[in-house]
Structure formats: structure tokens, C-alpha cells
Amino acid sequence: AQRVTQPEKLLSVFKGAPVELKCNYSYSGSPELFWYVQYSRQRLQLLLRHISRESIKGFTADLNKGETSFHLKKPFAQEEDSAMYYCALSDSPRLGDMRFGAGTRLTVKP
């Protein structure tokens, strides 16, 4: 079965410290992997996707098919990075049927 696992519900780091949010998935095909972010009182929005290989707001994520992981990393966390982060996958060309993890709440302390 398709499953996305985010092992950490809460993650707290100090400003300027590196941060890594973990995501593991189980899927038999070749899905597309995503990270979504939800800032306080805002809607869910796309942070990055593995096929674009972009760095957004200093975040990067590498798809490791051998370990079926898609961890999100940032070398120097900022206070404005505090938010809820969701890892998700989809195998649909219309992307509607996203499978989400339970999310990790990141708090960056001053």
C-alpha cells in the first residue's frame, strides 16, 4: 500500500542551525514526491517537488529510491521557517490524489 511516513511530529532547532525533516515512503511504482508547507493561518502550499530539483527558501530534498526517502534539509534555519511541513506523493498525472504524511511541526527558536 502507498504510505508516507514522517517519523517526527515535532522538531525544534535554534536559528542558524541545520534542519532535516525526515520522510520515508512505500510505493511499488515511481511516484512523484513533494514537500508542502503550511504557515500559521495560511493555506497549504507547495514547497518543492523532486522532479524540479529546485531549492526553495533555502530548502532542498533529495529523492533516495534505494532507501525510499525524501528528506527535507536546510543548512541554516530561520525563524520564519517555523511551520507545519508535509511530505506527499502522487502517481497521477493530474496530481490530485496526493498521499500525505502526518506532518512535522518545525519550530525555529531565536
Add this chain to the structure above:
Amino acid sequence: DAGVTQSPTHLIKTRGQQVTLRCSPKSGHDTVSWYQQALGQGPQFIFQYYEEEERQRGNFPDRFSGHQFPNYSSELNVNALLLGDSALYLCASSSTGVGNTIYFGEGSWLTVV
């Protein structure tokens, strides 16, 4: 472009009642998907509509049904409401094509009492 808009923002229903939630997709998008997000959980896929038909469905009972109109807007209907249906219901719109992205609405908070 207003993006994905949903209504109502909040509503309270009694157990056993029926509810209809509405969604207008982002301009240029022809596909609408619905998600249920319970407190402390990630969104769970309910179903997806395009060309006015349900194309994919998640693990939700038949009490959850939907509709898509010719202008691509959509409705989510839930019958015989249970307390466990209390959640944030998210609508997302998308389309096909290289670089397509899905966009989420702000959601409709449903409380069943």
C-alpha cells in the same frame, strides 16, 4: 486570480444531518480533488473529479459523494453525518501538463455535534 475558493468557511451540523461544501478551482484548472484533514493528521484523499466524473477515490464510504459542474466547480456532499466526520475539508485544483501543480483552498471547517 483568487486561487481556489471554498465555502462555507465554518459550519456546525448535527449528527445524522447532511452537508454540502463548495469549491471553485483556480482559473485554468479543470480538475478538483477533495481531502479530509482531521486534527493532528495530514490530509486524506477523498476523491477527484474531472470532466464532470469521479475519476479516483480514496478509502471513504459512500456517504461521501461529489459533483463537478461544467464550469469545473465542485461540491462535496456528506450524508448521515457522524461525529468522526468533524474535520477540515480541503479542496485542491490542478490540471495536466508539464510542470502542473495543485493548489489548495483554505478549507471548510466542519463540526458535527
